[in-house]
Amino acid sequence: MIDALYISSTGLRSQQEQIDVISNNVANMQTPGFKRGRVDFAEIASPPTPTEAQLPVTSRAGGTRVASVSHEFANGALQPTRGTLDFAIDGNGFFELEDANGNHFYTRSGRFHLDDQGYLAAINGMRLSSGLQVPQGASDILVSAQGELSALLDGDDERVVLGNIELALFTTTEGLESIGDNLFQAGSRSGGAFMATAGEGGSGRLQQHYLEAANVDMIDEMTGLVLAQRAYQLNARVLQASDQVLETINNLRR
Secondary structure, eight states, X not given: OHHHHHHHHHHHHHHHHHHHHHHHHHHTTTSTTOOOEEEEEEEOOOOOOTTTTXXXXXXXXXXXXXXXXXXXXXXXXXXEOSOTTBEEEESSOBEEEEOTTSOEEEESOOBEEEOTTSBEEETTSOEETTOOBOOTTOEEEEEOTTOEEEEEOTTOSSOEEEEEOXXXXXXXXXXXXXEETTEEEOOTTTOOOEEEETTSTTOOEEEETEEEOOOXXXXXXXXXXXXXXXXXXXXXXXXXXXXXHHHHHHHHTO
């Protein structure tokens, strides 16, 4: 019975984590470039006691745990916007952002603006690592599918190329570590990022006036939520039944 209490408690913790991840997915359905989370479970391998040593492994007490929370990087649908500085990646790649300390972060959210110094910056204030700057008074800003940024400068009749938006690629996206706010960092499994011109080297092309929608499907999330809730309820019943059996045994000893 003690084993049943332990196993059911591990199931409760694991399913609670599953529910939390699904809730976060649903809450970010309208977040551009959001990538849905997925809980990966693993069996808890408990060392056998002397009385369990002769039992098959499947007969020993164990349980379940959350091995990791990974993300699915399948592309979301491209949605048109009216934003001049809204960019979507049609294919592989990430925008590389840089904070004030020089740390690099990666996102699929392409909603940008010009900060007080004219640099292209994300909504969180971080600038593109390429340091693209648009001079004051520039108009008709265009970004090509290859990431070439050009504009009409004040007083000029011909367009001027201001730089290129390059995309970050990784050997594998499975090793990227989420730090929240739709941002990722390179991990030991993903390796370091290597930059590529949009549309080349396996990277996607840029689409101006578009944003990538979250790759969250409401039906899939609701189905997963129902399954997680049922599993949680079943583990709670096992916990309750084990408690009742232990109470009965305790009363018999009196």
